[in-house]
Amino acid sequence: MEDLNNKAKIFLDLVLSSSNVVAFTGAGISTDSGIPDYRSPGTGIWEKIDQSVVSIDGFVREPFRYYDYSLELYAARKAAKPNIAHYLLAELENRGALKGIITQNVDGLHQEAGSGHVHELHGSLRQAVCLDCSALQSMDEAMDRVISGEPPPLCNDCGGVLKPNAVFFGEMLPRMPGSALLSSLAALISLLPSVLLFKYLLQILSRT
Numbered sequence: 001m002e003d004l005n006n007k008a009k010i011f012l013d014l015v016l017s018s019s020n021v022v023a024f025t026g027a028g029i030s031t032d033s034g035i036p037d038y039r040s041p042g043t044g045i046w047e048k049i050d051q052s053v054v055s056i057d058g059f060v061r062e063p064f065r066y067y068d069y070s071l072e073l074y075a076a077r078k079a080a081k082p083n084i085a086h087y088l089l090a091e092l093e094n095r096g097a098l099k100g101i102i103t104q105n106v107d108g109l110h111q112e113a114g115s116g117h118v119h120e121l122h123g124s125l126r127q128a129v130c131l132d133c134s135a136l137q138s139m140d141e142a143m144d145r146v147i148s149g150e151p152p153p154l155c156n157d158c159g160g161v162l163k164p165n166a167v168f169f170g171e172m173l174p175r176m177p178g179s180a181l182l183s184s185l186a187a188l189i190s191l192l193p194s195v196l197l198f199k200y201l202l203q204i205l206s207r208t
């Protein structure tokens with residue numbers, strides 16, 4: 001614990017002395033919003049979904065399989081609301097203490113909480129993209145059609161198959177704006193358990 005406290009103090013000093021702070025978030029920040037993470041025993045998504053379903057090859061071959069699986073998870077995702085951690089980061093940005101967020105998450109909860117600068121490393125499940133013409137469409141609207149019996153949903157423009165605009169296995173990551181400082185802060189944050197991080201983020205908030 002002492003070691004953790006020392007790391008937290010170093011982290012806090014770095015954050016307070018920097019004018020370019022970026023947060024890096026992953027699945028853990030959204031579990032309190034009811035979105036399961038990927039690997040937790042008993043609740044992890046990979047215990048429910050065959051990974052081939054979310055590979056680009058598997059999706060192109062059998063898109064209806066993905067949509068069958070996604071129906072169950074979609075309900076939880078649609079009901080999810082940002083939690084205090086999302087709102088805290090949005091408030092830090094609002095007060096000028098945070099430049100933005102890099103997230104591995106595809107749930108869009110940072111934006112819903114009010115964060116303005118969010119780079120989604122793995123895309124977003126809130127949008128669907130047409131595999132033929134690349135048009136972007138609302139995933140909610142596409143899922144409404146799946147729920148009413150249209151698996152897979154088709155593009156409104158060209159009739160191509162719609163895929164969630166999130167990165168599937170076998171796909172390239174979207175290009176990221178170049179900035180070394182983003183990844184260095186991300187590495188620092190990963191040193192700390194989120195509860196401890198919270199405590200110190202609150203301190204930062206009280207000083208800005």
Ligand SMILES: [Zn+2]
Nearest residue numbers: 130133155158
């Ligand atoms: Zn299309």
